[in-house]
Structures are given as C-alpha cells and as structure tokens.
Amino acid sequence: MEEAKGVVKHVFLAKFKDDVTPERIEELIKDYANLVNLIPPMKSFHWGKDVSAENMHQGFTHVFESTFESTEGIAEYTAHPAHVEYATLFLSYLDKVIVIDYKPTIVKL
Incomplete structure (x- = not known):
C-alpha cells in the first residue's frame, strides 16, 4: 500500500435540523461549493445524499468531501475568513456533524 502524495480528503457528514x-x-450547499473559488488550497468539492440500503447512517443525510493539497492546506482552509464566516452560518443549521480528514492510501494488487 502506498499513501497518495500531496492529497488530503476532508469528509464532512451532516444531518440538517428538521425545520x-x-x-x-x-x-x-451552493455556498459551500463556492469556497473552492475563494480558498486556494481547496482543490475540489463533491457532495451527495445518503442512498445506502444498509440503513447504518445514524441519521446523517448529507456527505461533503473536499480535496486539499496537504494537511497544511486544511489548516489554511480552516482559518480562512471565508470558511470561518461560512462555517458559523452552516453549523447553525445542523443537528449532527462528523468531520474526518485522511490521506488516501492506494492499494496495489
């Protein structure tokens, strides 16, 4: 196995408040996606809704995934004024959150 060089994934699971x-x-979501245009180390943004048949989502309904160039890039993103302003607003609409940052590993068979 080999760790992917220069790539860090930021995975954000969310459950919005019922109202x-x-x-x-x-x-x-559009405002979240726009952060990729405002914060240079944020290289991409994808999102989707849970469609699992396993029903193990624990109430989480949305998945947001961003790609960064490094762990330092995530730190820059987290401290960036555009992110701070957006996160303050976004989190006020959420009931539950999980965030995981990881470096992808390539499995060679």
Whole structure:
C-alpha cells in the first residue's frame, strides 16, 4: 500500500435540523461549493445524499468531501475568513456533524 502524495480528503457528514427547508439546504450547499473559488488550497468539492440500503447512517443525510493539497492546506482552509464566516452560518443549521480528514492510501494488487 502506498499513501497518495500531496492529497488530503476532508469528509464532512451532516444531518440538517428538521425545520431547514430543502431550498435553504440547496443555498447552503451552493455556498459551500463556492469556497473552492475563494480558498486556494481547496482543490475540489463533491457532495451527495445518503442512498445506502444498509440503513447504518445514524441519521446523517448529507456527505461533503473536499480535496486539499496537504494537511497544511486544511489548516489554511480552516482559518480562512471565508470558511470561518461560512462555517458559523452552516453549523447553525445542523443537528449532527462528523468531520474526518485522511490521506488516501492506494492499494496495489
């Protein structure tokens, strides 16, 4: 196995509060996606809703994944004023959150 060089994934699982409208969720996701245009070490952003048949989501409904160039890039992202402002707003709409940062490992068979 080999660790991918220069790549760190930031995975954010979320459950929105019950009273947040689908329209507001859509706006929040668009604003989250726009951070890739504002914060240079943030290289990509993907998101999706839980579609698992296993029903092991523990109430989490949305997955957000960002790619960074390094762990230092995540630190820069976390401290960036655009992220701080957005995160303060975004978190106020959430009931549950899990965040995991990891370096992908390539398995060669």
